[in-house]
Amino acid sequence: MKLTLKIWRQKNAATEGKIVEYPIDHIEPDMSFLEMLDILNDELIMKGDEPIAFDHDCREGICGMCSLYINGEAHGPDRGVTTCQLHMRMFKDGDTIFIEPFRAKAFPVIKDLVVDRSSFDRIQHAGGFISVNTSGNTIDANTIPINKKDADTAFDAAACIGCGACVATCKNSSAMLFVAAKVSQYALLPQGRIEATDRVLNMVSQMDAEGFGNCTNTGACEVECPKGISLENIARMNREYMSASLKG
Amino acid sequence: MALDSKIPSGPISDKWTNYKDHINLVNPANKRNLDIIIVGTGLAGGSAAATLAELGYNVKAFCFQDSPRRAHSIAAQGGINAAKNYKGDGDSVHRLFYDTVKGGDYRAREANVHRLAEVSGNIIDQCVAQGVPLAREYGGLLDNRSFGGTLVSRTFYAQGQTGQQLLLGAYSAMNRQIGRGKVKMHNRHEMLDLVIVNGKARGIIARNLVTGEIERHSAHAVVIASGGYGNVFFLSTNAMGSNATAAWKIHKKGAFFANPCYTQIHPTCIPVSGDHQSKLTLMSESLRNDGRIWVPAKLEDAQAIREGKKKATDLSEVERDYFLERRYPAFGNLVPRDVASRAAKERCDAGFGVNKTGEAVYLDFAAAIQRYGNEQAYVKGLDTKDTKLVTKLGTEIVKSKYGNLFQMYYKIVDEDPYTSPMMIYPAVHYTMGGTWVDYNLQTTIPGCFSIGESNFSDHGANRLGASALMQGLADGYFVLPYTIGDYLAPDIKMGTISTDLPEFIAAEKAVKDQIDKFINNKGTHSVDYFHKKLGKIMWDKVGMARNEKGLNEAIVEIAALREEFYKEVKVPGDANGLNQELEKATRVADFLELGELFAKDALHRNESCGGHFREEYQTEEGEAQRDDENFAYVAAWEYTGKPSEAVLHKEPLVFDNVKLVQRSYK
Ligand SMILES: Cc1cc2nc3c(=O)[nH]c(=O)nc-3n(C[C@H](O)[C@H](O)[C@H](O)COP(=O)(O)OP(=O)(O)OC[C@H]3O[C@@H](n4cnc5c(N)ncnc54)[C@H](O)[C@@H]3O)c2cc1C
Ligand code: SF4
Ligand code: FES
Numbered sequence: 016m017k018l019t020l021k022i023w024r025q026k027n028a029a030t031e032g033k034i035v036e037y038p039i040d041h042i043e044p045d046m047s048f049l050e051m052l053d054i055l056n057d058e059l060i061m062k063g064d065e066p067i068a069f070d071h072d073c074r075e076g077i078c079g080m081c082s083l084y085i086n087g088e089a090h091g092p093d094r095g096v097t098t099c100q101l102h103m104r105m106f107k108d109g110d111t112i113f114i115e116p117f118r119a120k121a122f123p124v125i126k127d128l129v130v131d132r133s134s135f136d137r138i139q140h141a142g143g144f145i146s147v148n149t150s151g152n153t154i155d156a157n158t159i160p161i162n163k164k165d166a167d168t169a170f171d172a173a174a175c176i177g178c179g180a181c182v183a184t185c186k187n188s189s190a191m192l193f194v195a196a197k198v199s200q201y202a203l204l205p206q207g208r209i210e211a212t213d214r215v216l217n218m219v220s221q222m223d224a225e226g227f228g229n230c231t232n233t234g235a236c237e238v239e240c241p242k243g244i245s246l247e248n249i250a251r252m253n254r255e256y257m258s259a260s261l262k263g
Numbered sequence: 264m265a266l267d268s269k270i271p272s273g274p275i276s277d278k279w280t281n282y283k284d285h286i287n288l289v290n291p292a293n294k295r296n297l298d299i300i301i302v303g304t305g306l307a308g309g310s311a312a313a314t315l316a317e318l319g320y321n322v323k324a325f326c327f328q329d330s331p332r333r334a335h336s337i338a339a340q341g342g343i344n345a346a347k348n349y350k351g352d353g354d355s356v357h358r359l360f361y362d363t364v365k366g367g368d369y370r371a372r373e374a375n376v377h378r379l380a381e382v383s384g385n386i387i388d389q390c391v392a393q394g395v396p397l398a399r400e401y402g403g404l405l406d407n408r409s410f411g412g413t414l415v416s417r418t419f420y421a422q423g424q425t426g427q428q429l430l431l432g433a434y435s436a437m438n439r440q441i442g443r444g445k446v447k448m449h450n451r452h453e454m455l456d457l458v459i460v461n462g463k464a465r466g467i468i469a470r471n472l473v474t475g476e477i478e479r480h481s482a483h484a485v486v487i488a489s490g491g492y493g494n495v496f497f498l499s500t501n502a503m504g505s506n507a508t509a510a511w512k513i514h515k516k517g518a519f520f521a522n523p524c525y526t527q528i529h530p531t532c533i534p535v536s537g538d539h540q541s542k543l544t545l546m547s548e549s550l551r552n553d554g555r556i557w558v559p560a561k562l563e564d565a566q567a568i569r570e571g572k573k574k575a576t577d578l579s580e581v582e583r584d585y586f587l588e589r590r591y592p593a594f595g596n597l598v599p600r601d602v603a604s605r606a607a608k609e610r611c612d613a614g615f616g617v618n619k620t621g622e623a624v625y626l627d628f629a630a631a632i633q634r635y636g637n638e639q640a641y642v643k644g645l646d647t648k649d650t651k652l653v654t655k656l657g658t659e660i661v662k663s664k665y666g667n668l669f670q671m672y673y674k675i676v677d678e679d680p681y682t683s684p685m686m687i688y689p690a691v692h693y694t695m696g697g698t699w700v701d702y703n704l705q706t707t708i709p710g711c712f713s714i715g716e717s718n719f720s721d722h723g724a725n726r727l728g729a730s731a732l733m734q735g736l737a738d739g740y741f742v743l744p745y746t747i748g749d750y751l752a753p754d755i756k757m758g759t760i761s762t763d764l765p766e767f768i769a770a771e772k773a774v775k776d777q778i779d780k781f782i783n784n785k786g787t788h789s790v791d792y793f794h795k796k797l798g799k800i801m802w803d804k805v806g807m808a809r810n811e812k813g814l815n816e817a818i819v820e821i822a823a824l825r826e827e828f829y830k831e832v833k834v835p836g837d838a839n840g841l842n843q844e845l846e847k848a849t850r851v852a853d854f855l856e857l858g859e860l861f862a863k864d865a866l867h868r869n870e871s872c873g874g875h876f877r878e879e880y881q882t883e884e885g886e887a888q889r890d891d892e893n894f895a896y897v898a899a900w901e902y903t904g905k906p907s908e909a910v911l912h913k914e915p916l917v918f919d920n921v922k923l924v925q926r927s928y929k
Contacts, residue, residue: 160403
């Protein structure tokens, strides 16, 4: 395949960026999107240009490191996949592809397509944990039985990979789906209930402090989430938040 | 220097308890005066950081990703072992210990493995208390499944994402400590050297990958938890950033490197599809519970399939060779990883491979679909002769068990594995070798510890499935917190260590010099060009099967490639900011040295064991032939200036509690 790539180039956070056009040829349908970028980068290096910086690590859809806004969609046109799982067979010979970083105030650009998502970490520092000692003196695991349905639903929420596609997709750059996934995981389990009030209040207030926008229930986040994290989690978090606010 | 493994005396089942009763403890008020650096925040480093911070130490943790949550441990699929005997099927600490020593082909240290088995149950308790959503049964209790190489059900799991959930558990424990200010997290930082002061590890040199700044960090002890070095092969199931730099840099500063040639090749990975390929994807071992592995029985059929003239489904039962079932009737498709991998390679080498490159075998679920479908039809009182219905019902069952893996396969290969068999081939997966550590998990450098996949401990020559996660968390949550305290006890009055010491200045200069050299080198090839070349040498000559001739060639070729790399590598951009090519260059430089030591280790070990198969040492039936008389030792290499001049030290392995026997799966 022969393609035209229009890619966001930005030297660093302090410099202005712009879209630069790159033609590319001999792309096979069974290459992944990131392998296509590898090939472009190799060409750029051979020409003496700087390759395009982009984040990635596992390349199998689990670490949450890859990002990319492709033709106006977080993680590109395929559903239920991350950018590293996107394959070139989703495109046609002659296509023009726009590639941009995830854009949100709380995700400043570091370089080219690499953004800083440490705001997500800081929300977790504020309460994304259960306050249990790691000393090994915990009770036997089977003395905390958990209804299978609750355990499975908690797992579904816990499957969030922290990629930030929900934020990038949302017209308000809201982080609700991400935060709700973590709050939900713990809301569904007996462990850690004792600190549920503090958890949700602290995480939400940190989320606001980081500059994420408000949730207006448009649901775009759910559509673009590669892990199928559902809007139900936002409803569950809202309930937790309401009851915490009443208590708090 | 003589190797002292510091194994405590006494009966094996009492060693760890007695040890803990007699070590030096640090008073909680004094822990505040002690700093610990942890390089890596995967399962091993993350759990260690959380626990040490909770105990009161000041922890400085480092990872090269943008968040500890992304460490490579996140990718582990299958599960984690623990001797809980929740199923009442006869599991015990002793059995887990025994299976692990045997599975490792008797090349692991008994005392360490026993300790691992002892603390395994605690890991599950800890994780559940942290809110890790492990799989449950309908009664609300934890569920288990079985894994290769054992006869009991001791594997705990969270769908196909066990590593993810365990890592997020450790990450949450870390977050709690970061929130309290006890862990200072350095994301997007890469350790590039170790600093030794008066013979003790006292700090590291790290590069801030965002600003490019070279930083000095001091501490009273340094813990390396940087994962495995499988990416020396370029193509592996490891994450792209996984590297050997931290482990290799401490090796160059005096830490012995043990058993580098022990590498696990996983039999069920998606095959290589072309030159553009950047990494390989694992299909969980659990698939072998239901999938049957085969190749065409006749060469002409294999050729017709490769040329696209025939399809797998065109071949009748008699035209297929179920080679694992044929060779190993007792274990069949469930033989351990090393055995399954070699058997697949043997068939492909003989010309029976089924994809374009001839390096793939089939993993077929048709029989399982029919079997499950029949069962369902029978249970539901439907017509078991209705083949369409049976296939539909069977497909549903297979989907419920392995749906996410089938989906992953479909996305990558663009072929429906429900209707045509999957193609699989072995790939580099896990490295059992690593920095040598004693019973305290301390390397040969005082004050420098190594945990998780980066050390050589516990798995011998072959790792059983679901054991790496167990070891990482055991080391981090429950072992290191004791042993490091014993080491640090004398340092409580020392005060902060200055980073202005000449040792820090010298180490920083060396790092800066190397970076300058790369940036200013006017070469002709990209870093990947060299990495791929190294990978090819490694795979062809130091891969699944090795022989003396190939290894000798590899040693020469790697040395030559290294020389060419330093002359011809081209690293664009500058050092004062994010530069991913520069990051790769520093990593590949270390792989180019490690690869040579790897081959040297494989060459000296004149036997076959676990993940190390020397073609000269096999039984008449083509099975691995161990030599316990001459090779029942850990090979620990000391760096003396060049990988080729590394000096071998032997730690003899003593087996008082298990009897050494030939592994057989017939
Ligand atoms: C696809 C796959 C599936 C697997 N499935 C299973 C399974 O089901 N069960 C099982 O038991 N095992 C499994 N394993 C093996 C297991 O996942 C790993 O062995 C284990 O997770 C390694 O953990 P670790 O903490 O030692 O290292 P890692 O998780 O690899 O962490 C390494 C850390 O070190 C950091 N780091 C590395 N170098 C530097 C440096 N120079 N400077 C700063 N930071 C650095 C990284 O940023 C990272 O934080 C699997 C492995 C793979 C590849
Ligand atoms: S909720 Fe979905 S889109 Fe948002 S961070 Fe988690 S996995 Fe990514
Ligand atoms: S690189 Fe890990 S999810 Fe894409």
